[in-house]
Amino acid sequence: MTETSATELNVLEDDYLLAIDKPSGLLVHPSPIERRAENAVALLREQRNFKAYTIHRLDRPTSGVLLFAKDPVTARAMSEQFAARETEKTYLCVCRGYTDAEGVIDYPLKEELDKAADKFANPDQPAKDAVSIYRTLGHAELDVPSGNFATSRYSLVEVRPKTGRKHQIRRHMKHIFHPIIGDTKHGDGHHNRIFRDKFDLQRLLLLATRLEFTHPHTGDRICITAEPGEWERSLFAELGWADVALMAGS
Secondary structure, three states, X not given: OOOOOOOOOOEEEOOOEEEEEEOOOOEOOOOOOOOOOOEHHHHHHXXXXXXXXXXXXOOOOOEEEEEEEOOHHHHHXXXXXXXXXXXXXXXXXXXXXXXXXXXEEEOOEOOOOOOOOOOOOOOOOOOEOOEEEEEEEEEEEXXXXXXXXXXXXXXXXXXXXXXXXXXXHHHHHHHXXXXXXXXXXXXXXXXXXXXXXXXXXOOOOEEEEEEEEEOOOOOXXXXXXXXXXXXXXXXHHHXXXXXXXXXXXX
């Protein structure tokens, strides 16, 4: 897959499934809060003239591989596969600080409720299991002071979540004190400003780069990938990660 815009989606499809490379900032489906905002379901209806059945979701600021079904039977089969944790998801993110070479984050998460969409949900539910596996692909250092330090350090990290909790990767990286750059809810405002000032950052640096699953009709193991876009590739090149960024999911 290649870079897309919010008004013209790049599509990969067969008779049963359709995948897009979702741009950062695009909603997956209509929102009761932002009724006029563009969303992937509506764009697919306009551009492909068919109803897209949602299988899984990506946060609005996250870009990358997003899969839909073309019929309810396929949607149900794929949803069961996601629920059974039989899919493999890979993400790429830029984090504050130098992360360890690799690690497992096993930290239960309480459900994050939306004031509008989840207003009838029970806010006192116990935390659910949440596991993320990560490995560091590269480190970078900027000549910009941070706190008591003369420079600012960052890491390019590949993350493979084994569960699918809301904002899991963002919350897990914060939990190990390496929040994702561009995260306005769980991140570090100082480092977000550094990237806005130096690189004109306008997004969360979290990309869904790879999705692997079993096709519900053919039984084939399918792998769909989405490379970083032009702006992200330029950023990674400036940070010395021009080649290593493409390793995610390999």
